[in-house]
Amino acid sequence: MKRRTRKRNMWTSLLLGVVALVFVAFAGLLIASGIFATPRYLEPWSRDYHRQFDDPRIRLAAHGLLAANGHNMQAWKVRLAPDDPNVFYLFVDSTRLTGEVDPYARQTLVSAGTFLEYVRVAGEKLGYMTAITLFPDGSYDEGRLAESMNVKPVAQVALTGAEPEDDPLYEFLFRPDTNRSPYEDKPLTDGQIDRLRRLTDDSELSLNVFQDQEHKKRLGTYAVEGAVTEAAVHRISLESAALFRANEYEKNKYRYGFSLEGQGLGGLMKHAMQGLMTAIPSINSEKATADLFVKSTRDAVEHTPAYAMIFTKGNTRAHQVKAGMLYSRLVLTAHRMGLAVQPPSQVLEEYAEMKPLYDGIHREYAPESGTIQLFVRIGEPTREARRTMRRDVMDIVENRP
Known part of the structure; x- marks a missing residue:
């Protein structure tokens, strides 16, 4: 009887030891992952994120940050006009080009457009008309593309105060743009x-x-x-x-x-x-x-x-x-x-x-x-998409006020 008890206790101890090892290993994985780190990279997704800035140009740029963009490079630069508090310029950040997969930077320029449209939608909600002028200084010198991107803006954005409008698209700015889940077998109407x-x-x-x-x-x-x-x-x-x-x-x-x-x-x-x-x-x-x-x-x-x-x-x-x-x-x-x-x-x-x-x-x-x-x-998606990394808006703003 004592031998059986000792044997049972031995197997119990072994099992508890294995469970403890598994627990320690799993805890180690969670710590290596950074489970206790605050995900600052998700802060721009907050609906209140833009409110911390007084400059309306930065508030609108904070919405633009959420737009779809190639390879999530967020290759945007916002240059605030020093002589007009209602104007900013959008540039491509030439240090963030993905030359192998996008050798002609076509996707990067498409991503500039996604940013501008998010700015336009946010402007209506916040009470600004946004006059967008593309390539106000002319298009790029394609033979010296990166250098040209540094000096020629994609767009000038001029703000004019207006009555805020409840644009029905505004609330969807805060939803991830890409959903890779399976979609329902249901055709569009x-x-x-x-x-x-x-x-x-x-x-x-x-x-x-x-x-x-x-x-x-x-x-x-x-x-x-x-x-x-x-x-x-x-x-x-x-x-x-x-x-x-x-x-x-x-x-x-x-x-x-x-x-x-x-x-x-x-x-x-x-x-x-x-x-x-x-x-x-x-x-x-x-x-x-x-x-x-x-x-x-x-x-x-x-x-x-x-x-x-x-x-x-x-x-x-x-x-x-x-x-x-x-x-x-x-x-x-x-x-x-x-x-x-x-x-x-x-x-x-x-x-x-x-x-x-x-x-x-x-x-x-x-x-x-x-x-x-x-x-x-x-x-129609079968599950919700998850928010991905976004930079702090001040990381893309030049000529800070």
Whole structure:
């Protein structure tokens, strides 16, 4: 009897020891993840964040920070006019270009447009009319692009006081722009499609929605093949890896780039994975990342009821910015209708390995020398997206008051 008791006690002690080790290991992962760190990188998502600033130009820029942008680089600079308290200039931050994946900075200029549209919507709510003049000093010298970006603004924004308006899109500024979750197998209604198509009256821009089976299959194939192509390009993998933030400490330090929130992870699962990647960086190897990227694209395509495209008749820098403004209207209007969007945009990237796919989708969908500026999946999401990193607005403001 005593022997049985000793044996039972031994197994109990062993089990408790294993549980204690598992607990300590899990706690270690959570600490490595930074679970107790305050996520300062999420502060700009607060509806009250802009209120701490007296200058209306900075308050509007704080809203612009929340806009969709290529690779979450937030490549924006706001230069306050020193001689007019109601004027600011938006520049591209040439130190934040992603030259491998976006060699002509087309996506970066689209991202300038998304920022401007968020500023416009916020202005109506806060009581300012925003007169936006694109390239007031002329367009860039394409032969010296980065240098030109430093001296020529994308836009001049002039504010005029007005009665605040309850723009129905304002509340959706604070919702993440991209949702990578599966979408419900539910087509858009004719009314929804018509509403999206009417988002622009600019003859140089158009927006179309595709949800018949033939187009869904072809566009889904383009999305997957674009992901497969990009995943195989080593230099692009290196560029993306340098932008990945593995834990809360890195996210608070850099506040831009990629993180697990972008993949929909949150809570303890996010912290456990962050802890693992921090403790064992090889888990996030190039091959593992590429395989996950391709798999997630395939899964997304299988759960996509519709795609949308934004076209421009030309491909000037002004066209690119205007396409970005239209894209923000698309995102905000989709959210208002209970829909979500995600751009599987690899097929529109302009480096050598992607050229066959880029040319192919343009031959099929933009045959009249037009440019597809944006290509997105759209539908009713199955789960909420998570907010991702944003910089402090004062990090992008020059000539501070």
